[in-house]
Amino acid sequence: MTVAAGAPAGATGSKSDGVSDSVGGVDLRESADDRTFRAEVRSFLEDGLGGEFAAVRGRGGPGDEGALFAERQAWERHLGAHGWTCVGWPKEHGGRGLSLRQQVIYHEEYARARAPGRLGIIGEGLLGPTVIAFGSPAQQRRFLPPIVAGEELWCQGYSEPGAGSDLAGVATRAERDGDEWVITGQKVWTSLAHWAQWCFVLARTAPVADPGRRHQGISYLLVPMDQPGIELRPIVQLTGDSEFNEVFFDRARTAAANVVGEVGGGWRVAMGTLAFERGASTLGQQLNFRNELDAIVAVARRNGAAGDPAVRQRLARAHIGLEIMRLNALRTLAGTESGALAPAAMITKLYWGTFHRGLGELAMDVRGAEALTSVPETDALARLFLFSRADTIYGGSNQIQRTIIGERALGLPKEPPAATGNKEPR
Numbered sequence: 385m386t387v388a389a390g391a392p393a394g395a396t397g398s399k400s401d402g403v404s405d406s407v408g409g410v411d412l413r414e415s416a417d418d419r420t421f422r423a424e425v426r427s428f429l430e431d432g433l434g435g436e437f438a439a440v441r442g443r444g445g446p447g448d449e450g451a452l453f454a455e456r457q458a459w460e461r462h463l464g465a466h467g468w469t470c471v472g473w474p475k476e477h478g479g480r481g482l483s484l485r486q487q488v489i490y491h492e493e494y495a496r497a498r499a500p501g502r503l504g505i506i507g508e509g510l511l512g513p514t515v516i517a518f519g520s521p522a523q524q525r526r527f528l529p530p531i532v533a534g535e536e537l538w539c540q541g542y543s544e545p546g547a548g549s550d551l552a553g554v555a556t557r558a559e560r561d562g563d564e565w566v567i568t569g570q571k572v573w574t575s576l577a578h579w580a581q582w583c584f585v586l587a588r589t590a591p592v593a594d595p596g597r598r599h600q601g602i603s604y605l606l607v608p609m610d611q612p613g614i615e616l617r618p619i620v621q622l623t624g625d626s627e628f629n630e631v632f633f634d635r636a637r638t639a640a641a642n643v644v645g646e647v648g649g650g651w652r653v654a655m656g657t658l659a660f661e662r663g664a665s666t667l668g669q670q671l672n673f674r675n676e677l678d679a680i681v682a683v684a685r686r687n688g689a690a691g692d693p694a695v696r697q698r699l700a701r702a703h704i705g706l707e708i709m710r711l712n713a714l715r716t717l718a719g720t721e722s723g724a725l726a727p728a729a730m731i732t733k734l735y736w737g738t739f740h741r742g743l744g745e746l747a748m749d750v751r752g753a754e755a756l757t758s759v760p761e762t763d764a765l766a767r768l769f770l771f772s773r774a775d776t777i778y779g780g781s782n783q784i785q786r787t788i789i790g791e792r793a794l795g796l797p798k799e800p801p802a803a804t805g806n807k808e809p810r
Protein backbone atom coordinates (compact mmCIF):
# COMPACT_ATOMS: atom_id res chain seq x y z
CA MET A 385 0.00 0.00 0.00
CA THR A 386 2.71 2.48 0.80
CA VAL A 387 4.04 1.81 -2.71
CA ALA A 388 1.55 4.32 -3.86
CA ALA A 389 0.68 6.09 -0.62
CA GLY A 390 -0.62 9.47 -1.53
CA ALA A 391 -1.17 8.59 -5.18
CA PRO A 392 -4.77 8.89 -6.34
CA ALA A 393 -6.60 5.65 -7.08
CA GLY A 394 -7.65 5.36 -10.66
CA ALA A 395 -7.00 2.99 -13.53
CA THR A 396 -4.76 0.10 -12.54
CA GLY A 397 -1.86 -1.29 -14.56
CA SER A 398 1.81 -0.59 -15.19
CA LYS A 399 3.26 2.83 -14.60
CA SER A 400 5.94 4.39 -16.80
CA ASP A 401 8.64 3.28 -14.33
CA GLY A 402 7.58 -0.31 -14.90
CA VAL A 403 6.23 -0.82 -11.36
CA SER A 404 2.73 -2.19 -11.35
CA ASP A 405 0.00 -0.59 -9.25
CA SER A 406 -1.87 -3.84 -9.03
CA VAL A 407 -1.15 -7.35 -7.81
CA GLY A 408 -3.38 -10.22 -8.78
CA GLY A 409 -5.87 -7.73 -10.19
CA VAL A 410 -6.22 -5.90 -6.86
CA ASP A 411 -5.55 -2.14 -6.94
CA LEU A 412 -2.86 -1.46 -4.33
CA ARG A 413 -2.94 2.30 -4.45
CA GLU A 414 -4.26 4.08 -1.42
CA SER A 415 -7.87 5.15 -1.79
CA ALA A 416 -9.18 8.49 -0.50
CA ASP A 417 -10.74 6.58 2.42
CA ASP A 418 -7.40 4.92 3.22
CA ARG A 419 -5.65 8.30 3.20
CA THR A 420 -8.27 9.79 5.51
CA PHE A 421 -7.90 6.79 7.80
CA ARG A 422 -4.09 7.09 7.82
CA ALA A 423 -4.36 10.78 8.78
CA GLU A 424 -6.80 9.90 11.59
CA VAL A 425 -4.43 7.27 13.07
CA ARG A 426 -1.42 9.58 12.72
CA SER A 427 -3.15 12.45 14.45
CA PHE A 428 -4.41 10.26 17.34
CA LEU A 429 -0.90 8.86 17.95
CA GLU A 430 0.76 12.28 17.71
CA ASP A 431 -1.70 13.79 20.19
CA GLY A 432 -0.91 11.12 22.79
CA LEU A 433 2.81 10.60 22.22
CA GLY A 434 3.53 14.29 21.75
CA GLY A 435 1.87 15.05 25.10
CA GLU A 436 0.81 12.98 28.12
CA PHE A 437 2.51 9.79 26.91
CA ALA A 438 5.78 11.25 25.59
CA ALA A 439 7.86 9.14 28.02
CA VAL A 440 6.84 5.82 26.41
CA ARG A 441 7.74 6.84 22.86
CA GLY A 442 10.21 4.33 21.41
CA ARG A 443 10.18 2.14 24.56
CA GLY A 444 9.19 -1.47 25.22
CA GLY A 445 10.44 -2.95 21.94
CA PRO A 446 12.40 -6.22 21.61
CA GLY A 447 14.87 -6.54 24.45
CA ASP A 448 13.30 -3.56 26.22
CA GLU A 449 10.09 -5.28 27.32
CA GLY A 450 10.66 -4.47 31.00
CA ALA A 451 10.62 -0.70 30.42
CA LEU A 452 8.09 1.64 32.05
CA PHE A 453 5.41 -0.93 32.88
CA ALA A 454 2.99 1.43 34.68
CA GLU A 455 3.28 4.09 31.99
CA ARG A 456 2.75 1.58 29.19
CA GLN A 457 -0.22 0.10 31.04
CA ALA A 458 -1.74 3.60 31.11
CA TRP A 459 -1.04 3.82 27.36
CA GLU A 460 -2.86 0.48 26.82
CA ARG A 461 -5.91 1.85 28.62
CA HIS A 462 -5.70 5.08 26.64
CA LEU A 463 -5.70 3.09 23.38
CA GLY A 464 -8.61 0.98 24.66
CA ALA A 465 -10.67 3.98 25.73
CA HIS A 466 -10.37 5.49 22.24
CA GLY A 467 -11.07 2.30 20.29
CA TRP A 468 -7.48 1.72 19.13
CA THR A 469 -6.91 -1.78 20.54
CA CYS A 470 -8.05 -4.93 18.75
CA VAL A 471 -8.54 -2.98 15.54
CA GLY A 472 -8.99 -6.11 13.41
CA TRP A 473 -11.56 -7.77 15.66
CA PRO A 474 -15.19 -7.71 14.53
CA LYS A 475 -17.25 -4.86 15.95
CA GLU A 476 -19.65 -7.23 17.72
CA HIS A 477 -16.73 -8.36 19.88
CA GLY A 478 -15.61 -4.84 20.73
CA GLY A 479 -13.08 -4.43 17.91
CA ARG A 480 -12.89 -1.76 15.24
CA GLY A 481 -13.69 -4.17 12.39
CA LEU A 482 -10.91 -2.83 10.15
CA SER A 483 -10.12 -4.45 6.81
CA LEU A 484 -6.70 -6.10 6.53
CA ARG A 485 -5.57 -3.14 4.44
CA GLN A 486 -6.49 -0.67 7.16
CA GLN A 487 -4.93 -2.86 9.85
CA VAL A 488 -1.64 -2.62 7.98
CA ILE A 489 -2.00 1.16 7.75
CA TYR A 490 -2.63 1.23 11.51
CA HIS A 491 0.48 -0.87 12.24
CA GLU A 492 2.58 1.22 9.84
CA GLU A 493 1.56 4.44 11.54
CA TYR A 494 2.09 2.88 14.96
CA ALA A 495 5.67 2.04 13.99
CA ARG A 496 6.24 5.38 12.25
CA ALA A 497 5.19 7.21 15.43
CA ARG A 498 7.59 5.02 17.46
CA ALA A 499 4.68 4.16 19.73
CA PRO A 500 5.61 1.79 22.59
CA GLY A 501 5.76 -2.02 22.48
CA ARG A 502 2.28 -3.33 23.27
CA LEU A 503 1.78 -5.02 26.64
CA GLY A 504 -1.52 -6.50 25.49
CA ILE A 505 -0.12 -8.14 22.37
CA ILE A 506 -0.72 -11.75 23.46
CA GLY A 507 -4.35 -11.18 24.50
CA GLU A 508 -5.11 -9.04 21.49
CA GLY A 509 -3.18 -11.01 18.87
CA LEU A 510 -3.54 -14.60 20.09
CA LEU A 511 -6.06 -15.36 22.82
CA GLY A 512 -8.77 -12.92 21.71
CA PRO A 513 -8.97 -14.16 18.10
CA THR A 514 -8.94 -17.74 19.42
CA VAL A 515 -11.86 -17.11 21.78
CA ILE A 516 -13.72 -15.37 18.95
CA ALA A 517 -13.15 -18.37 16.66
CA PHE A 518 -13.52 -21.28 19.12
CA GLY A 519 -14.88 -19.93 22.44
CA SER A 520 -18.41 -20.15 23.83
CA PRO A 521 -20.59 -17.00 23.99
CA ALA A 522 -20.06 -16.96 27.79
CA GLN A 523 -16.27 -17.07 27.32
CA GLN A 524 -16.48 -14.30 24.76
CA ARG A 525 -18.49 -12.12 27.16
CA ARG A 526 -16.09 -12.75 30.05
CA PHE A 527 -12.70 -12.58 28.38
CA LEU A 528 -12.89 -10.21 25.38
CA PRO A 529 -13.96 -6.87 26.95
CA PRO A 530 -10.99 -6.61 29.40
CA ILE A 531 -8.59 -7.24 26.49
CA VAL A 532 -10.23 -4.50 24.43
CA ALA A 533 -10.07 -2.13 27.41
CA GLY A 534 -6.36 -2.87 28.00
CA GLU A 535 -7.21 -4.12 31.51
CA GLU A 536 -6.24 -7.82 31.44
CA LEU A 537 -2.94 -9.20 30.12
CA TRP A 538 -2.37 -12.75 28.91
CA CYS A 539 0.52 -15.16 28.46
CA GLN A 540 0.91 -18.29 26.33
CA GLY A 541 1.56 -21.57 28.15
CA TYR A 542 2.54 -23.90 25.31
CA SER A 543 6.27 -24.72 25.47
CA GLU A 544 7.72 -27.10 28.04
CA PRO A 545 11.23 -28.43 28.62
CA GLY A 546 10.27 -31.51 26.54
CA ALA A 547 7.83 -29.86 24.14
CA GLY A 548 8.83 -26.98 21.85
CA SER A 549 8.75 -27.70 18.14
CA ASP A 550 7.31 -31.06 19.13
CA LEU A 551 4.36 -29.44 20.85
CA ALA A 552 2.27 -32.61 21.06
CA GLY A 553 4.79 -33.78 23.66
CA VAL A 554 3.22 -31.55 26.38
CA ALA A 555 3.37 -33.34 29.72
CA THR A 556 1.49 -30.81 31.88
CA ARG A 557 -1.63 -32.60 33.17
CA ALA A 558 -5.10 -31.37 34.07
CA GLU A 559 -7.53 -33.52 36.08
CA ARG A 560 -11.15 -32.84 36.82
CA ASP A 561 -12.04 -32.23 40.48
CA GLY A 562 -15.71 -31.30 40.82
CA ASP A 563 -16.29 -27.96 39.13
CA GLU A 564 -12.60 -27.34 38.57
CA TRP A 565 -9.54 -28.50 36.66
CA VAL A 566 -6.40 -29.16 38.69
CA ILE A 567 -3.20 -28.48 36.75
CA THR A 568 0.29 -29.88 37.43
CA GLY A 569 3.40 -29.45 35.30
CA GLN A 570 5.91 -26.95 33.97
CA LYS A 571 5.94 -24.43 31.14
CA VAL A 572 9.00 -22.55 29.93
CA TRP A 573 9.82 -19.46 27.85
CA THR A 574 6.48 -17.98 28.92
CA SER A 575 6.67 -14.37 27.71
CA LEU A 576 5.25 -11.66 29.97
CA ALA A 577 3.90 -14.23 32.49
CA HIS A 578 5.08 -11.95 35.31
CA TRP A 579 2.57 -9.31 34.24
CA ALA A 580 -0.27 -11.50 33.00
CA GLN A 581 -3.48 -12.07 34.93
CA TRP A 582 -4.32 -15.11 32.74
CA CYS A 583 -2.49 -17.86 30.87
CA PHE A 584 -3.82 -20.11 28.10
CA VAL A 585 -2.36 -23.50 28.93
CA LEU A 586 -2.09 -26.62 26.80
CA ALA A 587 -2.50 -29.57 29.15
CA ARG A 588 -3.06 -33.28 28.73
CA THR A 589 -6.52 -34.25 30.01
CA ALA A 590 -6.49 -37.83 28.68
CA PRO A 591 -3.54 -40.22 28.29
CA VAL A 592 -2.88 -41.51 24.78
CA ALA A 593 -0.94 -44.74 24.36
CA ASP A 594 -0.32 -44.52 20.60
CA PRO A 595 2.56 -42.03 19.95
CA GLY A 596 1.02 -41.33 16.55
CA ARG A 597 -2.09 -39.89 18.20
CA ARG A 598 -0.41 -37.70 20.81
CA HIS A 599 -2.17 -34.59 19.59
CA GLN A 600 -5.42 -36.08 20.90
CA GLY A 601 -6.37 -35.79 24.59
CA ILE A 602 -4.91 -32.28 24.96
CA SER A 603 -7.15 -29.44 26.21
CA TYR A 604 -6.88 -25.65 25.94
CA LEU A 605 -7.41 -24.19 29.42
CA LEU A 606 -7.73 -20.60 30.56
CA VAL A 607 -5.99 -20.34 33.92
CA PRO A 608 -5.85 -17.39 36.37
CA MET A 609 -2.24 -16.60 37.28
CA ASP A 610 -2.81 -15.08 40.72
CA GLN A 611 -3.12 -18.23 42.86
CA PRO A 612 -0.96 -20.23 45.28
CA GLY A 613 -0.49 -23.18 42.88
CA ILE A 614 1.54 -21.11 40.38
CA GLU A 615 5.18 -20.16 40.80
CA LEU A 616 7.15 -18.01 38.36
CA ARG A 617 10.88 -17.99 37.88
CA PRO A 618 12.16 -15.27 35.54
CA ILE A 619 14.82 -16.27 32.99
CA VAL A 620 17.48 -13.61 32.48
CA GLN A 621 18.12 -13.10 28.76
CA LEU A 622 21.16 -11.90 26.81
CA THR A 623 19.78 -8.37 26.91
CA GLY A 624 19.76 -8.43 30.73
CA ASP A 625 15.95 -8.22 30.61
CA SER A 626 13.66 -11.06 31.76
CA GLU A 627 10.94 -11.02 29.17
CA PHE A 628 10.13 -14.71 29.70
CA ASN A 629 9.80 -17.14 32.60
CA GLU A 630 9.55 -20.67 33.80
CA VAL A 631 6.02 -21.30 35.12
CA PHE A 632 5.41 -24.13 37.60
CA PHE A 633 1.88 -25.44 38.19
CA ASP A 634 1.47 -27.36 41.44
CA ARG A 635 -2.20 -28.28 41.70
CA ALA A 636 -3.21 -24.91 40.25
CA ARG A 637 -6.93 -24.55 39.61
CA THR A 638 -9.32 -23.16 37.06
CA ALA A 639 -13.09 -23.41 36.60
CA ALA A 640 -14.38 -26.39 34.61
CA ALA A 641 -15.99 -23.97 32.17
CA ASN A 642 -12.61 -22.46 31.21
CA VAL A 643 -11.87 -24.94 28.43
CA VAL A 644 -11.86 -23.47 24.91
CA GLY A 645 -13.34 -25.91 22.40
CA GLU A 646 -13.87 -29.57 23.28
CA VAL A 647 -12.27 -31.24 26.28
CA GLY A 648 -9.50 -33.32 24.67
CA GLY A 649 -9.85 -31.34 21.41
CA GLY A 650 -7.42 -28.55 22.28
CA TRP A 651 -4.97 -29.35 19.47
CA ARG A 652 -7.26 -27.82 16.84
CA VAL A 653 -7.68 -24.70 18.98
CA ALA A 654 -3.92 -24.49 19.64
CA MET A 655 -3.17 -24.67 15.91
CA GLY A 656 -5.75 -21.90 15.34
CA THR A 657 -3.84 -19.70 17.82
CA LEU A 658 -0.55 -20.38 16.01
CA ALA A 659 -2.09 -19.34 12.70
CA PHE A 660 -2.95 -15.98 14.30
CA GLU A 661 0.61 -15.74 15.68
CA ARG A 662 2.12 -16.15 12.24
CA GLY A 663 -0.55 -14.23 10.38
CA ALA A 664 -1.77 -10.71 9.74
CA SER A 665 -0.28 -9.10 12.83
CA THR A 666 3.22 -9.21 11.33
CA LEU A 667 2.33 -7.57 8.02
CA GLY A 668 3.02 -3.98 9.09
CA GLN A 669 6.22 -4.55 11.00
CA GLN A 670 8.67 -3.64 8.28
CA LEU A 671 8.19 -0.03 9.40
CA ASN A 672 9.76 -0.92 12.77
CA PHE A 673 12.66 -2.50 10.90
CA ARG A 674 12.92 0.62 8.72
CA ASN A 675 13.39 2.75 11.85
CA GLU A 676 16.21 0.41 12.90
CA LEU A 677 17.88 0.47 9.48
CA ASP A 678 17.69 4.29 9.48
CA ALA A 679 19.50 4.29 12.85
CA ILE A 680 22.20 1.94 11.46
CA VAL A 681 22.70 4.14 8.37
CA ALA A 682 23.03 7.19 10.64
CA VAL A 683 25.79 5.42 12.61
CA ALA A 684 27.55 4.41 9.37
CA ARG A 685 27.53 8.03 8.17
CA ARG A 686 28.78 9.30 11.52
CA ASN A 687 31.64 6.86 12.09
CA GLY A 688 32.81 6.60 8.49
CA ALA A 689 31.74 2.95 8.00
CA ALA A 690 29.63 4.11 5.04
CA GLY A 691 32.90 4.77 3.20
CA ASP A 692 33.55 1.01 3.04
CA PRO A 693 32.06 -0.45 -0.18
CA ALA A 694 31.33 -3.78 1.56
CA VAL A 695 29.30 -1.99 4.25
CA ARG A 696 27.47 0.06 1.62
CA GLN A 697 26.53 -3.15 -0.18
CA ARG A 698 25.17 -4.68 3.01
CA LEU A 699 23.17 -1.55 3.81
CA ALA A 700 21.75 -1.61 0.28
CA ARG A 701 20.92 -5.29 0.67
CA ALA A 702 19.08 -4.54 3.91
CA HIS A 703 17.12 -1.81 2.15
CA ILE A 704 16.22 -4.27 -0.62
CA GLY A 705 15.23 -6.84 2.01
CA LEU A 706 12.79 -4.36 3.50
CA GLU A 707 11.35 -3.59 0.07
CA ILE A 708 10.86 -7.32 -0.54
CA MET A 709 9.09 -7.62 2.82
CA ARG A 710 6.82 -4.71 1.97
CA LEU A 711 6.02 -6.05 -1.49
CA ASN A 712 5.33 -9.49 -0.08
CA ALA A 713 2.92 -7.88 2.40
CA LEU A 714 1.20 -6.28 -0.57
CA ARG A 715 1.11 -9.57 -2.43
CA THR A 716 -0.37 -11.21 0.64
CA LEU A 717 -2.99 -8.50 0.90
CA ALA A 718 -3.85 -8.96 -2.75
CA GLY A 719 -4.76 -12.55 -1.92
CA THR A 720 -6.79 -11.69 1.16
CA GLU A 721 -9.74 -9.78 -0.17
CA SER A 722 -11.80 -12.81 0.83
CA GLY A 723 -10.41 -12.59 4.38
CA ALA A 724 -8.12 -15.66 4.28
CA LEU A 725 -4.34 -15.36 4.11
CA ALA A 726 -2.75 -16.58 0.87
CA PRO A 727 -0.24 -19.49 0.90
CA ALA A 728 2.45 -16.86 0.14
CA ALA A 729 1.90 -15.57 3.70
CA MET A 730 3.60 -18.74 4.96
CA ILE A 731 7.00 -17.34 4.03
CA THR A 732 6.45 -14.23 6.17
CA LYS A 733 7.80 -15.54 9.49
CA LEU A 734 10.81 -17.27 7.91
CA TYR A 735 11.66 -14.15 5.91
CA TRP A 736 11.29 -11.51 8.62
CA GLY A 737 12.96 -13.63 11.32
CA THR A 738 16.03 -14.24 9.15
CA PHE A 739 16.12 -10.65 7.90
CA HIS A 740 15.89 -9.17 11.37
CA ARG A 741 18.61 -11.35 12.84
CA GLY A 742 20.86 -10.25 9.95
CA LEU A 743 19.98 -6.62 10.62
CA GLY A 744 21.20 -7.01 14.21
CA GLU A 745 24.50 -8.42 12.94
CA LEU A 746 24.84 -5.55 10.46
CA ALA A 747 24.27 -3.03 13.28
CA MET A 748 27.19 -4.47 15.24
CA ASP A 749 29.48 -4.65 12.21
CA VAL A 750 28.75 -1.01 11.37
CA ARG A 751 29.53 -0.07 14.95
CA GLY A 752 32.91 -1.80 14.71
CA ALA A 753 35.04 -2.01 17.86
CA GLU A 754 32.71 0.40 19.67
CA ALA A 755 30.07 -2.40 19.68
CA LEU A 756 32.19 -4.30 22.20
CA THR A 757 31.55 -1.70 24.87
CA SER A 758 27.88 -0.98 24.15
CA VAL A 759 25.44 -1.73 26.96
CA PRO A 760 22.02 -3.16 26.03
CA GLU A 761 20.25 -1.35 28.87
CA THR A 762 20.90 2.01 27.20
CA ASP A 763 21.64 1.06 23.61
CA ALA A 764 18.81 0.17 21.23
CA LEU A 765 21.13 -1.29 18.55
CA ALA A 766 22.81 -3.58 21.06
CA ARG A 767 19.34 -4.77 22.13
CA LEU A 768 18.43 -5.29 18.48
CA PHE A 769 21.48 -7.51 17.97
CA LEU A 770 20.99 -9.55 21.14
CA PHE A 771 17.22 -10.02 21.03
CA SER A 772 17.00 -10.72 17.30
CA ARG A 773 18.93 -13.96 17.92
CA ALA A 774 15.53 -15.24 19.13
CA ASP A 775 13.60 -14.17 16.02
CA THR A 776 14.41 -17.38 14.16
CA ILE A 777 13.23 -19.49 17.12
CA TYR A 778 9.98 -18.22 18.68
CA GLY A 779 6.69 -18.52 16.84
CA GLY A 780 8.13 -21.64 15.18
CA SER A 781 11.86 -21.99 14.36
CA ASN A 782 13.17 -21.52 10.81
CA GLN A 783 13.46 -25.27 10.35
CA ILE A 784 9.85 -25.76 11.37
CA GLN A 785 8.75 -22.90 9.09
CA ARG A 786 10.46 -24.64 6.17
CA THR A 787 8.60 -27.84 6.98
CA ILE A 788 5.29 -25.93 7.08
CA ILE A 789 6.02 -24.29 3.71
CA GLY A 790 7.05 -27.62 2.21
CA GLU A 791 4.05 -29.54 3.43
CA ARG A 792 1.24 -26.99 3.46
CA ALA A 793 2.14 -24.45 0.75
CA LEU A 794 4.01 -26.68 -1.72
CA GLY A 795 2.15 -29.92 -1.00
CA LEU A 796 5.35 -31.96 -0.57
CA PRO A 797 5.19 -35.32 1.20
CA LYS A 798 4.91 -35.14 4.98
CA GLU A 799 8.05 -35.35 7.08
CA PRO A 800 8.41 -38.99 8.20
CA PRO A 801 7.59 -39.03 11.94
CA ALA A 802 10.23 -41.67 12.61
CA ALA A 803 12.94 -39.28 11.38
CA THR A 804 12.20 -36.61 13.95
CA GLY A 805 9.76 -37.88 16.57
CA ASN A 806 7.51 -34.98 15.56
CA LYS A 807 3.98 -35.68 14.47
CA GLU A 808 2.79 -32.13 14.09
CA PRO A 809 5.42 -29.42 13.70
CA ARG A 810 4.59 -26.02 15.21
Ligand SMILES: Cc1cc2nc3c(=O)[nH]c(=O)nc-3n(C[C@H](O)[C@H](O)[C@H](O)COP(=O)(O)OP(=O)(O)OC[C@H]3O[C@@H](n4cnc5c(N)ncnc54)[C@H](O)[C@@H]3O)c2cc1C
Pocket residue numbers: 539540541542543544545547548549550572573574575576628774777778779780781782783784787804806809810
Ligand atom coordinates in the same frame (compact mmCIF):
# COMPACT_ATOMS: atom_id res chain seq x y z
C1 LIG B 1 11.96 -14.91 22.84
C2 LIG B 1 11.10 -16.13 22.94
C3 LIG B 1 9.83 -16.01 23.46
C4 LIG B 1 9.02 -17.16 23.58
N1 LIG B 1 7.78 -17.01 24.14
C5 LIG B 1 7.01 -18.12 24.33
C6 LIG B 1 5.74 -18.01 24.98
O1 LIG B 1 5.31 -16.92 25.37
N2 LIG B 1 5.03 -19.15 25.19
C7 LIG B 1 5.46 -20.37 24.76
O2 LIG B 1 4.73 -21.34 24.94
N3 LIG B 1 6.66 -20.51 24.14
C8 LIG B 1 7.44 -19.41 23.93
N4 LIG B 1 8.68 -19.53 23.32
C9 LIG B 1 9.17 -20.87 22.98
C10 LIG B 1 9.24 -21.16 21.49
O3 LIG B 1 7.98 -21.37 20.96
C11 LIG B 1 10.16 -22.38 21.33
O4 LIG B 1 11.46 -21.97 21.70
C12 LIG B 1 10.16 -22.91 19.91
O5 LIG B 1 8.92 -23.48 19.60
C13 LIG B 1 11.27 -23.98 19.72
O6 LIG B 1 11.17 -24.96 20.69
P1 LIG B 1 12.42 -25.39 21.60
O7 LIG B 1 13.04 -24.13 22.15
O8 LIG B 1 11.97 -26.41 22.57
O9 LIG B 1 13.47 -25.99 20.60
P2 LIG B 1 13.45 -27.47 20.00
O10 LIG B 1 12.08 -27.81 19.52
O11 LIG B 1 14.09 -28.38 20.97
O12 LIG B 1 14.37 -27.30 18.73
C14 LIG B 1 15.80 -27.29 18.82
C15 LIG B 1 16.34 -27.20 17.41
O13 LIG B 1 15.96 -28.35 16.65
C16 LIG B 1 15.24 -27.96 15.47
N5 LIG B 1 14.16 -28.91 15.21
C17 LIG B 1 13.25 -29.40 16.10
N6 LIG B 1 12.37 -30.21 15.47
C18 LIG B 1 12.73 -30.23 14.16
C19 LIG B 1 12.19 -30.86 12.99
N7 LIG B 1 11.11 -31.63 13.05
N8 LIG B 1 12.81 -30.63 11.80
C20 LIG B 1 13.90 -29.82 11.72
N9 LIG B 1 14.44 -29.22 12.79
C21 LIG B 1 13.87 -29.39 13.98
C22 LIG B 1 14.69 -26.58 15.79
O14 LIG B 1 14.46 -25.82 14.62
C23 LIG B 1 15.81 -25.98 16.65
O15 LIG B 1 16.81 -25.46 15.83
C24 LIG B 1 9.50 -18.42 23.18
C25 LIG B 1 10.81 -18.53 22.66
C26 LIG B 1 11.61 -17.41 22.56
C27 LIG B 1 13.00 -17.57 22.01
